[in-house]
Amino acid sequence: MNISFTPELEQFIQSQVANGKYASTEEVVVAGIKLLEERESIYKGRFEELRREIMVGVKASERGEVIEGETVFHQLEQKLQQRRQQTGE
Template identity: 40%
Template sequence: MHIQIKKEHEKFIQAQIATGRYNNPEEVADIAFQLLEKLNVEYAQWIEETREKVDVAIAELERGEGLDGETVVNQILERFQKARERQE
């Protein structure tokens, strides 16, 4: 596979090699792909955790355990007001 690299990416790779942390462009690319893979795994985990939280919240709402939006907003505003009063 042949990949053309943008000039700014080439400069970045050369700068990384110049630091002495990497010996060649392949090492820099390997690290970049490892980080991309890690990012994808973490994103997939975040999506799954978020879906689970949404499912829990829906179940709570169906049982009548939720709060309406106005109540939540008022509670947040109340916390801000109390925090502001403490600062004064």
């Protein structure tokens, strides 16, 4: 497989090898691909977590356990004000 890099990326890769962080260009590319795999895994996990949280909300809504949006926003504003007071913002 042949891969072409922009001059900026090629310079970055060469600097990583020159600094001794990696032994070769291939190691830099493999490290980048592994980071991409990790990121995709994290995103997939977060997506599934959000899906479960949404289903909890949908089921609560079906049971009639809902709060008016205006009330929710008011509660969020209060929490934000409390945090700002605690942190001195």
